[in-house]
Amino acid sequence: MAVVEVNLGKDSYNIHIGAGILSELGQLMRQFAFTAKALVVSDENVGAIYGAVVVETLRQAGFSPRLVCVKPGETAKAYETAMTLYTAAIEEGLDRRSPIVALGGGVVGDLAGFVAATYLRGVPFIQVPTSLLAQVDSSVGGKVAINHPLGKNLIGAFYQPQLVVIDTAVLATLPRRELYAGLAEVIKYGLIADRDFFHYINEKSNAILAMDNNVLTAIISRSCRIKADIVEQDARESALRMVLNFGHTIAHAIEAGTGFAQFNHGEAVAIGMRGAALVSHYMGIAEPEVVENVCGTIRRFHLPLSVAGCSAAKLHSYLLHDKKVIGGKINWILLRSVGEVQVHSDVPEQIVSRVLAEIT
Ligand code: NAD
Ligand code: ZN
CATH class of the missing domain: 1.20.1090.10 (Dehydroquinate synthase-like - alpha domain)
Incomplete structure (x- = not known):
């Protein structure tokens, strides 16, 4: 297990890295003053393998999570998909202290981060990157975005997560x-x-x-x-x-x-x-x-x-x-x-x- 501290003043956060720590996600999230409702965003590939573990660890920590899986691939980083996530957040009654958890590769991280940055002008954001690229690159740095039909990543923000949890064991199923x-x-x-x-x-x-x-x-x-x-x-x-x-x-x-x-x-x-x-x-x-x-x-x-x-x-x-x-x-x-x-x-x-x- 390793912890990397990202020091950005009031936007500082920790990255936890280790094999099997996915099931500790709920416990790690308890340190924050979040409300119980949580939106877990994943894609159909990752959600099918790891969605249940994440929902379970959140439940055990007292959260009531809703898992939403988008279609895998770059096309999900779109305004239409963001809209379906806002709808889910509104339907669930997520408030300003309800976390949005990104469980997936860079596509899910960028998309869920964009929704977290903009829903109610910003709600807590947790990154659980599952591709190596997302673990070493897109989950660090605070850039979140969706694409426009005329260009990639054109609509976005700088928005830091409050916590990043990297389970190296999930890489076993990565192509x-x-x-x-x-x-x-x-x-x-x-x-x-x-x-x-x-x-x-x-x-x-x-x-x-x-x-x-x-x-x-x-x-x-x-x-x-x-x-x-x-x-x-x-x-x-x-x-x-x-x-x-x-x-x-x-x-x-x-x-x-x-x-x-x-x-x-x-x-x-x-x-x-x-x-x-x-x-x-x-x-x-x-x-x-x-x-x-x-x-x-x-x-x-x-x-x-x-x-x-x-x-x-x-x-x-x-x-x-x-x-x-x-x-x-x-x-x-x-x-x-x-x-x-x-x-x-x-x-x-x-x-x-x-x-x-x-x-x-
Ligand atoms: P991706 O999110 O599409 O994931 C790649 C594929 O692997 C998908 O099919 C996904 O379902 C699958 N997958 C992911 N984790 C898995 C696992 N553990 N087991 C099985 N399957 C798994 O692509 P990516 O390469 O992770 O990310 C690319 C995106 O990241 C691009 O949209 C790019 O713009 C963005 N990006 C953002 C930043 C940033 O700073 N925000 C930096 C670099 C890249
Ligand atoms: Zn790159």
Whole structure:
């Protein structure tokens, strides 16, 4: 069991991490002055496996929970689904001190968090992330959102949970491809902030892939700590938080350029991290071994290194359309070495073209 404290003044909260702690959720929630009514939001996949355990632990702790399961997948992060959740909250009579619990991956976390942030101008929010990506990334940082038909995450807020409970044992039922996708973000944390952690991930790769709960607890808590350190200094996302975008500039172009179908987010990030490492090398900032280290690690965790079926030119045009590109300038998060990043907005077009040609 590990606890990561996220220090954000009056919005501070703890992340509890351990194998089997799902059944302690109700007990952990008793420390707050919540009213008994609670809305548990999940999706049909996760709700079918873990919904009953969560309802039971809440009941035992004196809550009267209502479980609502949305359709799995990104399309649930929509205004229409949010409306059905507001309806459930109103019907149940949830008041300002009634908690909304997100039980699921990043989709459920973002959606339930958005509803918690807006229902009655904000009710208590509890995150129980069940995908590795949600455990190490989307449940830390307080960004909640739904999509608009014209773009992802366009309607949202900064809204911190009061408690995050991460059960590593639930990863046993997560599809392997989703596990690898989450590992891409774990690798990212090592690369941007912690050389020793990066080596640890590589050393323990077999234990990670065999779902050793102690090692999973270690890598999840370290990842949450790294993200929390950055978020604590930059809660509203100005300059510093940008380093979390390492590998993401190219990743977003890959996701858009391949119609959001061929690669999941973590796979696109893996290719994007290789691209960013190559840019770092061609800029004369990183030694060739850094690129080799990045590629070796990506390969070890069954993640892709290149894009098939999307031309470099197409990727380049999507790259310039990224919402983080301001005035045609791309802010590149580059590696000096493993664990050390630098921001550059002066990467020449030729280097970008060369790298995009190499990864396609
Ligand atoms: P997801 O929520 O769609 O989950 C992936 C799939 O795994 C789903 O089919 C889900 O039902 C299933 N699943 C989840 N946990 C499971 C388990 N333990 N056992 C069996 N099946 C399980 O996708 P995701 O990758 O978790 O999250 C992606 C979303 O997160 C995107 O919408 C993205 O925008 C968002 N996100 C948000 C932030 C943020 O800071 N708020 C950061 C990164 C990503
Ligand atoms: Zn990401």
